[in-house]
Amino acid sequence: MTLTELYTHYKNPLNAKQKQLVAEAFEFAKNAHAGQKRKTGEDYFEHSVQTAAILAEIGMRSRTTAAALLHDVPEDTEFTLEDIRKKFGGEIAELVDGITKLGKFKLRGDKKEVQLENLRKIFLAMAEDIRVVLIKLADRLHNMRTLHALPPEKKERIARETMEIYAPIANRLGIGEIKGELEDLAFKYLEPENYDLAKGLLDKEFKERKKDLEIAIRELKEELKKSNIKVIDIHGRAKQIYRFFLKLKKHEMNVNRVYDVVAVRIVVPEIPDCYEALGIVHKKYRPLVGRIKDYISLPKPNGYRSIHTTVFGPKGKFLEIQIRTSRMHDEAEFGIAAHWIYSGPKTWRDYFLRRYTPEEIPEQELAWVKQLREWQKDLGTDNLEFVQGLKIDFFQNHIFAFTPKGDIINLPEDATPIDFAYAVHTEIGNRTIGAKVDGKLVSLDSKIKNGQVVEILTSKDPKNPNQDWLRLVKTSNAKSKIRQQLRRAGISIGAI
Ligand code: MN
Numbered sequence: 001m002t003l004t005e006l007y008t009h010y011k012n013p014l015n016a017k018q019k020q021l022v023a024e025a026f027e028f029a030k031n032a033h034a035g036q037k038r039k040t041g042e043d044y045f046e047h048s049v050q051t052a053a054i055l056a057e058i059g060m061r062s063r064t065t066a067a068a069l070l071h072d073v074p075e076d077t078e079f080t081l082e083d084i085r086k087k088f089g090g091e092i093a094e095l096v097d098g099i100t101k102l103g104k105f106k107l108r109g110d111k112k113e114v115q116l117e118n119l120r121k122i123f124l125a126m127a128e129d130i131r132v133v134l135i136k137l138a139d140r141l142h143n144m145r146t147l148h149a150l151p152p153e154k155k156e157r158i159a160r161e162t163m164e165i166y167a168p169i170a171n172r173l174g175i176g177e178i179k180g181e182l183e184d185l186a187f188k189y190l191e192p193e194n195y196d197l198a199k200g201l202l203d204k205e206f207k208e209r210k211k212d213l214e215i216a217i218r219e220l221k222e223e224l225k226k227s228n229i230k231v232i233d234i235h236g237r238a239k240q241i242y243r244f245f246l247k248l249k250k251h252e253m254n255v256n257r258v259y260d261v262v263a264v265r266i267v268v269p270e271i272p273d274c275y276e277a278l279g280i281v282h283k284k285y286r287p288l289v290g291r292i293k294d295y296i297s298l299p300k301p302n303g304y305r306s307i308h309t310t311v312f313g314p315k316g317k318f319l320e321i322q323i324r325t326s327r328m329h330d331e332a333e334f335g336i337a338a339h340w341i342y343s344g345p346k347t348w349r350d351y352f353l354r355r356y357t358p359e360e361i362p363e364q365e366l367a368w369v370k371q372l373r374e375w376q377k378d379l380g381t382d383n384l385e386f387v388q389g390l391k392i393d394f395f396q397n398h399i400f401a402f403t404p405k406g407d408i409i410n411l412p413e414d415a416t417p418i419d420f421a422y423a424v425h426t427e428i429g430n431r432t433i434g435a436k437v438d439g440k441l442v443s444l445d446s447k448i449k450n451g452q453v454v455e456i457l458t459s460k461d462p463k464n465p466n467q468d469w470l471r472l473v474k475t476s477n478a479k480s481k482i483r484q485q486l487r488r489a490g491i492s493i494g495a496i
Pocket of ligand 1: 047072139
């Protein structure tokens with residue numbers, strides 16, 4: 001991809017200064033990677049540009065895409081992070097450094113610990129600068145698009161990592177566009193037969209329903225026009241392959257029971273228009289009882305907003321209709337990245353009406369990222385709010401507890417204060433004599449809950465763990481350290 005082609009990928013055009021930054025990063029990275037090839041046979045640099053293009057498409061601006069162009073330079077070329085810092089300054093160097101660090105964590109085999117470690121690192125990086133995570137997701141997406149060139153074991157590992165770590169994170173950040181493609185690509189490598197089956201059924205269904213879709217779009221357009229509702233866009237969409245497969249499985253593989261294989265999406269200017277449009281849709285096509293979902297009043301945990309309704313469409317066939325504003329649409333496709341578009345001094349309305357110049361769209365931090373950092377600062381005082389604010393819903397089956405200083409300790413569900421103590425430090429574990437959770441004394445067999453602040457009370461003098469602890473602890477880490485210390489102290493371990 002040439003530089004000129006890259007420019008066309010930006011959701012909104014760059015100004016001269018921004019273009020210059022991108023051009024400099026482009027040249028620097030191209031030169032640094034000169035002569036390097038990827039397994040696909042392409043120039044290595046092509047991977048860097050494609051990563052930048054993915055980010056440009058979801059609304060990211062010059063600095064993030066410049067960092068994307070440079071993201072593999074320190075790791076894979078003779079140029080260092082210092083070279084980047086000298087040429088591009090601290091902000092871009094920090095982004096590149098963050099990506100390099102994130103790249104060091106790989107999911108191996110099915111060691112859950114390693115996976116959790118990965119999640120934790122990504123999570124922390126997220127708190128540091130969300131843009132690092134976005135660049136990492138784009139990097140992964142391009143690697144998935146070119147996965148066919150890798151040997152089978154690598155394919156499997158990378159696809160699994162994508163399905164278990166990257167897609168959930170993209171989902172958590174609300175970037176439906178990237179999440180969907182990551183899932184479909186990973187699905188293809190992890191379950192090739194199911195993938196082919198689902199894709200075949202989906203293609204067939206979409207072909208059959210195409211006519212209905214076209215009729216519905218035409219009829220709804222007319223009705224909305226009669227009622228003077230401005231329609232920004234109305235289009236059909238097919239379900240993602242992997243999501244379709246999951247629904248199929250839920251309904252005993254019966255395609256007729258999946259109501260949203262195809263859907264009509266109506267994009268209108270403002271929230272009141274959404275409800276008015278809903279009324280018009282229902283006047284034209286009778287709604288199916290119990291299938292109206294108002295995610296505008298009650299957004300999904302990842303922030304997704306839209307109204308969904310299933311109706312008896314043309315020829316009386318089920319059809320899902322999704323209604324949203326253009327801002328909601330961008331947020332659903334680009335998630336957190338959309339906030340860069342909307343977080344400027346201008347309102348989303350100005351954005352929609354194109355009443356801005358590109359300079360007016362700052363590439364700034366999201367309000368909630370700032371808030372996250374502030375929450376972290378006074379963690380000790382109000383950790384509950386911190387965790388609720390985060391809604392760590394994809395970290396199921398494991399919990400995050402906090403030290404009084406605000407360090408995050410990652411534990412499995414039902415872990416005890418002893419597990420916590422050994423996770424902090426072996427010596428703290430060995431010297432444990434009590435624990436406080438959220439400021440209150442608790443017994444050592446109590447279970448820690450997500451988001452709690454745990455303070456371990458320790459003896460001043462060296463001490464041995466109690467061998468009964470072996471029955472209480474949940475983590476193998478704590479178990480092995482307790483055994484070690486008991487053995488070292490010459491205490492025989494009973495029948496445990
Ligand atoms: Mn890369």
